[in-house]
Amino acid sequence: xxxxxxxxxxSGITYVYESTSYWDKEKKQPRSKxxxxxxxxxxxxxxxxxxxxxxxxxxxxxxNPAKRGPVPIMQTERLFYGATYLFDQIGIETGVTxxxxxxxxxxxxxxxxxxxxxxxxxxNPLFRFKKWAKLHRHPYxxxxxxxxxxxxxxxxxxxxxxxxxxxxxxRRAEKEYWAYDxxxxxxxxxxxxxxxxxxxxxxxxxxxINLALLFGEKSGLPFYYRKIAGNIPDxxxxxxxxxxxxxxxxxxxxxxxxxxxxxxxxxxTLYKEHLKFLCGTSTALSFAKKFIREIGVRKDHYEYYNxxxxxxxxxxxxxxxxEQVRPYKGDTINEERRMYLHLYFNPEKLSDxxxxxxxxxxILKEELLSGKRNPEHExxxxxxxxxxxxxxxxxxxxxxxxxxxxxxxxYGFFVLISNEVKDPVTALALYRMRDIIxxxxxxIKERLNLRRTLTSSESSLEGKLFVEFVALIYLxxxxxxxxxxxxxxxxxxxxxxxxxxxxxxxxxxxxAPIQGEVLTKQEQLYRDLGVTPLLASPESSK
Numbered sequence: 001x002x003x004x005x006x007x008x009x010x011s012g013i014t015y016v017y018e019s020t021s022y023w024d025k026e027k028k029q030p031r032s033k034x035x036x037x038x039x040x041x042x043x044x045x046x047x048x049x050x051x052x053x054x055x056x057x058x059x060x061x062x063x064n065p066a067k068r069g070p071v072p073i074m075q076t077e078r079l080f081y082g083a084t085y086l087f088d089q090i091g092i093e094t095g096v097t098x099x100x101x102x103x104x105x106x107x108x109x110x111x112x113x114x115x116x117x118x119x120x121x122x123x124n125p126l127f128r129f130k131k132w133a134k135l136h137r138h139p140y141x142x143x144x145x146x147x148x149x150x151x152x153x154x155x156x157x158x159x160x161x162x163x164x165x166x167x168x169x170x171r172r173a174e175k176e177y178w179a180y181d182x183x184x185x186x187x188x189x190x191x192x193x194x195x196x197x198x199x200x201x202x203x204x205x206x207x208x209i210n211l212a213l214l215f216g217e218k219s220g221l222p223f224y225y226r227k228i229a230g231n232i233p234d235x236x237x238x239x240x241x242x243x244x245x246x247x248x249x250x251x252x253x254x255x256x257x258x259x260x261x262x263x264x265x266x267x268x269t270l271y272k273e274h275l276k277f278l279c280g281t282s283t284a285l286s287f288a289k290k291f292i293r294e295i296g297v298r299k300d301h302y303e304y305y306n307x308x309x310x311x312x313x314x315x316x317x318x319x320x321x322x323e324q325v326r327p328y329k330g331d332t333i334n335e336e337r338r339m340y341l342h343l344y345f346n347p348e349k350l351s352d353x354x355x356x357x358x359x360x361x362x363i364l365k366e367e368l369l370s371g372k373r374n375p376e377h378e379x380x381x382x383x384x385x386x387x388x389x390x391x392x393x394x395x396x397x398x399x400x401x402x403x404x405x406x407x408x409x410x411y412g413f414f415v416l417i418s419n420e421v422k423d424p425v426t427a428l429a430l431y432r433m434r435d436i437i438x439x440x441x442x443x444i445k446e447r448l449n450l451r452r453t454l455t456s457s458e459s460s461l462e463g464k465l466f467v468e469f470v471a472l473i474y475l476x477x478x479x480x481x482x483x484x485x486x487x488x489x490x491x492x493x494x495x496x497x498x499x500x501x502x503x504x505x506x507x508x509x510x511x512a513p514i515q516g517e518v519l520t521k522q523e524q525l526y527r528d529l530g531v532t533p534l535l536a537s538p539e540s541s542k
Contacts, residue, residue, distance in 0.1 A: 005040060014040040079137040081515070082503025082522065082534065087116050088139075089531035090477050094221065096470065099167040103160045110152050113140040115471040120497055137505050137513075153463025161466055162248065168223040168473075169250050172216045177254040177278065179434045180241070180261070182212040182234055183441040211465070212237060213440060217256070217433045220480035222440060224248070225469050227462070234260040242273055254278075254420070256430055264323075267417075271322055271337050276420040278430055283410040287318055291343055292409055299345045299412070306425060312345040315424040342416040342424035350412030357407060369395055439479060440472055478529060485528035500525060503534060 007014045017034040024031040038049045091097035091112065100108035116139070117124075117132050130143045144152070172178075185208060210232065214224040226244065228237055238261055245253055255270070259280035270277045281288060295314055298304065304312045319336040326333065364380055367373055368387055381387065386398040421427040475493070482488055487496060504516030518534045526533030 016040055076506075076508045078504055078506050080135055080501050080503070081137045081505035082500035082518075083120055083497050084116055084136055084138050085503070085534060086478075086500055086526065086529065086531060087112075087119070087474055089526075090474050090529075093531060094473060094477060095168070095171050096473055099164050100470070102167065103164045104156070107152055107155060109139040109141075110144055110148075111156075111467055111470060113138040114144065114149060114152070114467050115474065118468065118471040119474055120501065122494065137507075150460055153461075153467070154459040156463035156466050158462070161462075165224045166248050169248060172219055172221075172223055176219070177217040177256050177276075177430050177433070179215040179217065179256045179437050180212065181258060181434060181437045181441075182210045182228065182237070184208040184210050210234075210237075212241065213437055215433075215436050215440065215476075217430060220436055221476050222469065222472055225465070227465060235263050235266065237261075238266040239269055242269065242275065246273075252276075256434055258434065267320065268323055271320070271419065272324055276418075278416060278418040278421055278427055280431065281415045281417055283413050283415055285415075287341060288343070288413075288415045289406070289410065291316060291318075291341060292413055295343070295345075300347060304345075309344075309425065309428060310346075311428075313424045313428075314343040314345070315422075316341050317422075320419075338419065340418045340420075340422050340427070342418070342421075342427045344414050344416075344424070344428065345412050346414070347412060349414070353411040354408070357411070361404075365397060368397060371395070436476070436480075440476060481529045487525075487528060496525065 005014055005016055015036060016038045018037050020033045020035075021030060041048055088097075091100075097108070097112065100111055104111060113133070114126070114129070116136075117126075117129050120136075121128065121132055126149050127146050129149070130145070133140075133143045210228040212226050212228060213222050215222050224245075226241070238257075242253075254276040255278070257277065257279045259282055262279055262281045267277075267279070283289065283292065291314070292299075300312055304314060306313045318339050318341045320339040322333070322335045322337040324333040360380075361384065364377060364384065367377060368381060368385060373381070383403050384400055386400060388396045388398075390396075416424075416427050416431055418427055421430065478493060478496075482491070482493065482496065491499065500522060503518055503522065506514040506516065508514075515534055523533040
């Protein structure tokens with residue numbers, strides 16, 4: 001038995017055969033049988049196995065795509081087209097289609113079709129894609145069975161994904177602030193390492209991963225996300241996040257974060273990397289408490305009232321105690337850096353904070369008297385109570401009124417800090433921009449059906465998250481345009497999609513597609529959503 005190499009001049013491929021010699025009794029001469037075992041890799045010299053027909057084993061249509069170009073119409077069909085046309089135009093407007101085509105040339109149409117399906121058939125699993133695909137005109141134009149969608153997810157590489165983030169990031173205005181936040185996604189898989197028990201933001205007792213998103217303040221669109229192990233708190237993610245933004249080549253970074261990301265270490269890191277930031281913080285921090293005491297009884301004086309915000313607004317410049325440890329030099333830098341401290345007082349929040357504090361004290365008192373102490377509350381026990389225990393009387397409590405009064409001083413206040421934004425009104429407007437992320441998280445979990453994931457492999461989960469992220473770009477674009485045009489007073493997003501989805505398209509082999517009737521109000525919806533409309537038929541009425 002031996003191995004024979006045979007070079008095909010037409011294809012340039014060298015095939016490798018297993019040759020077995022034998023004696024032919026009829027012809028009375030030696031003969032040989034050959035069995036194709038693979039093709040020779042010209043670079044490594046390794047033999048790549050084939051299935052006997054010149055194809056690599058495990059090769060799928062994703063690796064050997066059909067020729068590019070328009071897909072010819074093979075049969076007569078009448079398909080729904082109005083909503084998917086909207087998505088086609090959004091893809092052009094946002095650059096999503098072009099960027100996907102650059103990063104995933106063989107599979108971008110499948111990615112788009114699944115994204116379209118997720119938007120229109122909210123909360124429906126992917127195995128229902130076949131029915132939807134038969135009724136709608138969409139980029140791929142064919143069914144994507146469950147097995148093929150799994151292969152699609154697994155084919156989405158980290159390199160291609162990061163390339164897409166770079167391209168989308170370059171389309172965002174460099175001067176805008178970026179909102180950064182995360183949410184938890186529960187799952188049942190034991191094979192995915194990053195599913196861990198942590199602080200579940202939906203209150204579910206399941207292992208989870210955390211999904212962090214980055215949104216543009218002006219565009220209202222997401223352009224980056226990262227998956228994080230479920231047991232890592234928000235405050236621990238900033239350093240790695242900054243490192244990845246540097247790898248992506250993003251410049252002039254300006255971040256908006258909530259108080260969950262505040263720590264002295266994170267603020268020092270942001271200063272060290274010369275990044276601009278706006279961050280929520282606790283009123284219990286020393287610089288916040290000091291400012292609140294300075295304001296004192298003036299907290300509700302009319303001269304500080306802002307009618308637009310319906311809040312009392314205060315602001316001052318403070319010195320941040322910057323610290324940078326330099327292991328390579330064996331020293332520590334201690335300097336002062338300029339910071340803007342913005343304080344807001346809300347009389348309605350004053351009442352709510354008081355009720356919340358009293359409920360908290362009731363829980364702490366009950367835990368101490370019952371002997372069922374919560375380890376997470378030990379700091380509060382020491383802060384607010386004097387606990388005595390005797391064999392006869394058991395546990396008795398007295399209160400540290402000074403600590404309770406200090407907490408009372410902070411009722412109704414909330415705090416923002418920034419190293420760039422001087423104006424407190426502008427700062428609050430930017431901070432409230434984070435609401436777009438909260439809406440995005442709702443869309444991911446509810447509309448895109450990702451509150452819990454049943455994905456069982458790392459590669460499938462990574463790919464599915466990416467396709468969900470692409471769908472989220474479209475949903476975020478539509479929401480922003482609906483807000484700007486005041487459409488939410490007349491439609492929910494679901495109703496608006498239904499209004500457009502009924503527009504049909506008639507296709508016949510050898511002929512250009514024929515658009516169905518479009519009402520004037522439907523044409524106006526396209527304009528309100530910022531895309532070139534399918535024009536209304538002359539005979540159509542409102």
